[in-house]
Amino acid sequence: MKWNEVAKVRMKDLGMTQEKLSEHLGITPGAVSHWLNARRSPELEVIARILHILDIDEFKVDKNGSIFTSEDFNNSSCATKKINCYPLLSKELIINYVDDLGSNEADNFANEWIESGAVILGKGFWYKVEGDAMLSPTGFSVPSGSLVLFDMGRVPQEEDLILVMSKNNSELSFKKIQSDGHRRLLVPMNPRWPVDVITDEHKILAIAVESKLKLK
Missing domain, CATH: 1.10.260.40 (lambda repressor-like DNA-binding domains)
Structure with a gap:
């Protein structure tokens, strides 16, 4: 509903x-x-x-x-749905262990594990969104502070929300993936934020499958 x-x-x-x-x-x-x-x-x-x-x-x-x-x-x-717990990874942990995110190495440093009944095809982890890039003026939004569950086992499709790392400055971006001809774009829900072109300098880490906002 x-x-x-x-x-x-x-x-x-x-x-x-x-x-x-x-x-x-x-x-x-x-x-x-x-x-x-x-x-x-x-x-x-x-x-x-x-x-x-x-x-x-x-x-x-x-x-x-x-x-x-x-x-x-x-x-x-x-x-009857299977419930699993996934680690909440900080920005620093994701960046530092970006090449080993598929393993359990970074999980050892997670301070919190959060349950979910979502279907996860690969390695799953939670991430707390920073910034207002996905804060839409209308409709569905993922505001700063939201907890998002990511799946590393999915192939990104058009309109998926993805977590990307820029290799040249080790920054994380959480945006929607869209196509423009032969280009793939990182599109924010917030029109005040810039649209980025996905290049070889970007590493797609995982696909968002669930989000929630904790009140307490």
């Missing part, structure tokens, strides 16, 4: 009106109505705040923008 559908169902269960929700948010009922009826899309931080007000503190956002709550995790189809 989309986040607004989840919110409307939860509001009905709690007996909460749009006016009451708008009071909690400190905005007009009209703005809330636009969001709940999908006429406009708030940022992920706002969605998280709305769901928190509705007593939904644990949720995951799929690539297409669908929301999965803890109730979804516990239903019959999810209960």
